[in-house]
Amino acid sequence: MYRLLDGLQVIEASSFVASPTCGLYLAQMGADVIRIDQIGGGPDFRRWPVTAQGDSLYWENLNRAKRSVALDLSRGEGRELAQALVRATGQLVTNFPASGFLAHDTLAQGRADLITVRVMGWANGAPALDYTVNNAVGYPMLTGEGPDPVNHVLPAWDLLTGAYAAFALLAALRRRDATGLGGEVRVPLSDVAIGTLANLGSLAEVMTTGHDRPRLGNVVFGLFGRDFVTRDGVRTMIVVVTHRQWANLVAALDLGAAIAGIEAARGVSFAQDDGLRYTHRDALFPLFEAAIGARDHADLAAAFDAGGIVHSAYRTMAEAAADPALVRDNPIFAPAANPSGADYPAAGAFASLPGMERLPPCPAPRNGQHSEQVLAEVLGLDSGPLARLIDTGIIGTAR
Amino acid sequence: MYRLLDGLQVIEASSFVASPTCGLYLAQMGADVIRIDQIGGGPDFRRWPVTAQGDSLYWENLNRAKRSVALDLSRGEGRELAQALVRATGQLVTNFPASGFLAHDTLAQGRADLITVRVMGWANGAPALDYTVNNAVGYPMLTGEGPDPVNHVLPAWDLLTGAYAAFALLAALRRRDATGLGGEVRVPLSDVAIGTLANLGSLAEVMTTGHDRPRLGNVVFGLFGRDFVTRDGVRTMIVVVTHRQWANLVAALDLGAAIAGIEAARGVSFAQDDGLRYTHRDALFPLFEAAIGARDHADLAAAFDAGGIVHSAYRTMAEAAADPALVRDNPIFAPAANPSGADYPAAGAFASLPGMERLPPCPAPRNGQHSEQVLAEVLGLDSGPLARLIDTGIIGTAR
Numbered sequence: 001m002y003r004l005l006d007g008l009q010v011i012e013a014s015s016f017v018a019s020p021t022c023g024l025y026l027a028q029m030g031a032d033v034i035r036i037d038q039i040g041g042g043p044d045f046r047r048w049p050v051t052a053q054g055d056s057l058y059w060e061n062l063n064r065a066k067r068s069v070a071l072d073l074s075r076g077e078g079r080e081l082a083q084a085l086v087r088a089t090g091q092l093v094t095n096f097p098a099s100g101f102l103a104h105d106t107l108a109q110g111r112a113d114l115i116t117v118r119v120m121g122w123a124n125g126a127p128a129l130d131y132t133v134n135n136a137v138g139y140p141m142l143t144g145e146g147p148d149p150v151n152h153v154l155p156a157w158d159l160l161t162g163a164y165a166a167f168a169l170l171a172a173l174r175r176r177d178a179t180g181l182g183g184e185v186r187v188p189l190s191d192v193a194i195g196t197l198a199n200l201g202s203l204a205e206v207m208t209t210g211h212d213r214p215r216l217g218n219v220v221f222g223l224f225g226r227d228f229v230t231r232d233g234v235r236t237m238i239v240v241v242t243h244r245q246w247a248n249l250v251a252a253l254d255l256g257a258a259i260a261g262i263e264a265a266r267g268v269s270f271a272q273d274d275g276l277r278y279t280h281r282d283a284l285f286p287l288f289e290a291a292i293g294a295r296d297h298a299d300l301a302a303a304f305d306a307g308g309i310v311h312s313a314y315r316t317m318a319e320a321a322a323d324p325a326l327v328r329d330n331p332i333f334a335p336a337a338n339p340s341g342a343d344y345p346a347a348g349a350f351a352s353l354p355g356m357e358r359l360p361p362c363p364a365p366r367n368g369q370h371s372e373q374v375l376a377e378v379l380g381l382d383s384g385p386l387a388r389l390i391d392t393g394i395i396g397t398a399r
Numbered sequence: 400m401y402r403l404l405d406g407l408q409v410i411e412a413s414s415f416v417a418s419p420t421c422g423l424y425l426a427q428m429g430a431d432v433i434r435i436d437q438i439g440g441g442p443d444f445r446r447w448p449v450t451a452q453g454d455s456l457y458w459e460n461l462n463r464a465k466r467s468v469a470l471d472l473s474r475g476e477g478r479e480l481a482q483a484l485v486r487a488t489g490q491l492v493t494n495f496p497a498s499g500f501l502a503h504d505t506l507a508q509g510r511a512d513l514i515t516v517r518v519m520g521w522a523n524g525a526p527a528l529d530y531t532v533n534n535a536v537g538y539p540m541l542t543g544e545g546p547d548p549v550n551h552v553l554p555a556w557d558l559l560t561g562a563y564a565a566f567a568l569l570a571a572l573r574r575r576d577a578t579g580l581g582g583e584v585r586v587p588l589s590d591v592a593i594g595t596l597a598n599l600g601s602l603a604e605v606m607t608t609g610h611d612r613p614r615l616g617n618v619v620f621g622l623f624g625r626d627f628v629t630r631d632g633v634r635t636m637i638v639v640v641t642h643r644q645w646a647n648l649v650a651a652l653d654l655g656a657a658i659a660g661i662e663a664a665r666g667v668s669f670a671q672d673d674g675l676r677y678t679h680r681d682a683l684f685p686l687f688e689a690a691i692g693a694r695d696h697a698d699l700a701a702a703f704d705a706g707g708i709v710h711s712a713y714r715t716m717a718e719a720a721a722d723p724a725l726v727r728d729n730p731i732f733a734p735a736a737n738p739s740g741a742d743y744p745a746a747g748a749f750a751s752l753p754g755m756e757r758l759p760p761c762p763a764p765r766n767g768q769h770s771e772q773v774l775a776e777v778l779g780l781d782s783g784p785l786a787r788l789i790d791t792g793i794i795g796t797a798r
Binding site: 048191342 | 405406407415416428442446447456461523527535547548554562563565585591596599601606612617621642674677711713720724726743744748
């Protein structure tokens with residue numbers, strides 16, 4: 001955790017991946033992110049993976065370094081407390097419906113400069129999730145070798161939406177700092193997805209060519225990139241993005257003469273053109289398969305590293321977790337007291353700031369762990385009213 | 400484009416996807432993003448997809464709404480101009496090497512409060528790309544049905560890194576606004592990837608169980624979610640994330656009695672438990688396959704929509720591009736004069752701000768289009784020195 005966002009207080013009312021990710025990134029940079037939780041937890045509170053005791057490893061990682069106020073949101077008084085917290089702090093991140101009790105216009109009646117960042121499914125308010133937006137924009141039809149579509153496993157749209165929402169909140173805060181104006185910022189998964197197709201040129205591609213890109217398996221479109229298998233059976237991904245890398249790869253595999261032969265036969269030069277290395281892959285790939293298949297991985301990896309060639313071996317997640325550089329010796333990780341009691345390292349901010357102190361990652365809260373503290377601090381509630389709210393079940397507190 | 404970041408000037412020296420994405424998000428929110436380009440373009444300037452004339456549809460979309468200063472970065476004078484632009488503005492986004500002429504400490508000698516956001520491959524400075532980080536953390540081994548790994552097509556790590564970098568820049572600016580302190584923020588793809596495994600609970604899962612999750616094809620882990628095919632051959636994704644959705648799905652398919660039978664036989668109740676709907680999928684899926692396969696898509700979609708059930712049909716990108724709600728009638732899109740001359744709609748910011756004016760998307764610059772303008776504006780160069788720099792080939796200008 002870094003203290004870049006010291007002094008920024010944000011209310012988060014959210015579940016699933018995108019909106020909690022937004023709050024997580026803010027909290028890992030030092031913001032005081034206060035979750036409003038349904039007493040007993042929202043719809044994702046027990047989401048898998050879970051421990052043998054049923055505690056969610058997903059929830060306790062996506063909600064690190066946040067505080068939890070548990071409220072009975074099915075009752076008017078609980079909702080009014082949630083609204084009061086939003087108005088008192090001035091910043092809300094949520095994936096609750098645009099028209100419910102956390103509607104921006106309702107909240108802004110008591111806090112004119114409120115900034116609400118709302119993660120949505122479809123832009124029109126209809127429900128959508130990462131996996132139903134992904135197949136609606138076409139990626140599964142391009143993934144794998146076919147004929148059936150292949151879903152991604154990484155919830156990429158959720159994660160991108162969460163990061164973008166965190167960016168958008170800070171952008172809106174900059175405007176408010178300059179002008180005093182608040183407002184609502186809506187970030188629908190569907191617009192993140194179709195906008196990304198546009199940003200990467202894929203929308204322009206299908207609209208100008210009139211047809212879909214071919215399905216390429218593990219081949220990277222438009223340049224030299226693919227998985228290959230070494231003599232000792234290691235599958236490795238190789239991607240060439242500069243002309244120097246290409247020259248070094250050809251040299252490392254001693255393929256200069258063979259490639260010159262293809263260039264002469266086809267009247268092309270691969271030295272300065274990513275596209276030609278892709279369009280002539282029918283001729284190039286067999287050469288590389290043979291050259292890579294004739295050598296062991298350790299030998300090749302050393303030669304590739306010396307030439308600045310971008311490559312990496314395929315691993316399982318368990319293998320990745322056992323890589324000391326990625327986890328054990330990685331400064332973004334440190335121990336943390338996880339509410340589940342499970343023992344594993346915790347991640348802090350992805351970013352590293354040389355010369356700035358990185359504080360250890362904090363654990364996720366237990367449901368309602370900070371109810372009394374936050375309601376006293378932010379709303380100035382005394383012990384009498386708090387006791388009544390607890391007795392009547394309007395607020396929950398962690399045991 | 401929205402004007403949330405009015406007055407913020409950022410120098411971008413970057414190529415490929417992550418770092419340009421960071422600059423794009425900033426520019427679409429109103430920042431003045433000034434690219435420093437090698438004269439004639441960097442290594443991604445011709446990246447596919449390209450038009451028949453060889454203009455990159457990828458480049459001209461990832462660099463919208465930015466300005467371009469073209470410099471001969473192979474010569475000392477070109478590099479000094481780049482450094483002067485960074486020092487004059489105070490903000491740099493780059494994926495150039497940490498130790499080169501855009502090293503933060505070098506630049507900060509002339510601008511103590513400089514903020515540098517540096518996108519990196521591996522955290523130790525070794526080169527990596529989206530596709531070589533992805534297979535190093537294990538996702539391709541979980542994607543598809545096996546036995547071979549399946550790469551993703553969406554460069555998800557690049558995109559997430561770009562969004563996170565934009566967030567991190569604004570977070571660092573908030574700190575500088577409060578304290579006067581600048582600094583470097585490093586965002587390695589590798590830490591974004593392994594940190595994401597941690598945030599989603601996947602790292603905890605493999606470290607506490609000691610083994611990898613099974614490969615699930617298009618099944619979503621830990622809840623009820625999968626693709627099904629309707630009677631008229633439409634493949635559709637269905638994901639249940641709330642207990643109400645489950646009840647409505649069972650009712651919409653008239654499966655209440657059949658599911659009660661499974662519950663009785665197995666001594667479980669699916670009503671309140673995502674995990675059980677996943678672990679008993681061997682019994683549940685055949686029921687749903689039959690029920691969904693017996694009805695046409697339009698009929699089912701209407702019933703699902705009425706029940707708030709999250710579903711969507713698989714489409715190709717060309718089909719998605721033809722969906723009026725996603726593109727033609729979507730306010731994030733508008734016409735723009737693309738440098739390639741290709742005619743297709745341009746995307747602005749993903750976010751929508753009700754009540755704030757959305758300005759039309761701007762085109763990407765031509766290489767060096769703003770060299771003279773920016774050097775005059777930011778460094779105060781007069782026409783005489785500019786003419787000399789053009790004559791000696793230190794700066795390039797768009798024809």
